[in-house]
Amino acid sequence: MKFNYCPICGNKLEIKYSWDEGGVPYCPIDDIMYFNTPKPCIMVAILKDDKILLLKQSYIFKNSKVLLSGYVTSGETIEETVHREVFEEAGIKVKNLEYLGSRYLEAKDIEMIEFMAYYDTGEIKRSSEVEGMNWEYIDNALDEMVEDEIGKSIVSKVLKKIQR
Numbered sequence: 001m002k003f004n005y006c007p008i009c010g011n012k013l014e015i016k017y018s019w020d021e022g023g024v025p026y027c028p029i030d031d032i033m034y035f036n037t038p039k040p041c042i043m044v045a046i047l048k049d050d051k052i053l054l055l056k057q058s059y060i061f062k063n064s065k066v067l068l069s070g071y072v073t074s075g076e077t078i079e080e081t082v083h084r085e086v087f088e089e090a091g092i093k094v095k096n097l098e099y100l101g102s103r104y105l106e107a108k109d110i111e112m113i114e115f116m117a118y119y120d121t122g123e124i125k126r127s128s129e130v131e132g133m134n135w136e137y138i139d140n141a142l143d144e145m146v147e148d149e150i151g152k153s154i155v156s157k158v159l160k161k162i163q164r
């Protein structure tokens, strides 16, 4: 989040220079520095035998399938976000989370934190915000995800890890 106004008093923020951070948005009334922070978001590749869970969400990509993703909420760890989002969107439990890396998406000011995980228990029960959800053969996944560059790069990392 980029701060222009003080969330407490509503005043326009000044830029205050601190020796190690450079210019930082600052409210002189409340004496608070507001550091610009990206929105943390998780994306997870979920594996089950030789398949991977792909979602269809036309508002993200019209002709492409995507991996499951969601925003980190206050009060939870990144790992808890993964488990919560997977259960909320897909109705299943996963295990053996593995961190794959992170990247900053400038257009949306998102810090994307990438994981892979393995199916544990439960039947797929997709949330209403998801149009479709299927276990697809992981060898075909890249072809199904033409528009999803980030998802494809995560799947490529997964393919390397499981050596396919």
Ligand SMILES: [Zn+2]
Binding pocket: 006, 007, 008, 009, 010, 011, 027, 028, 029, 030, 031
């Ligand atoms: Zn203020």
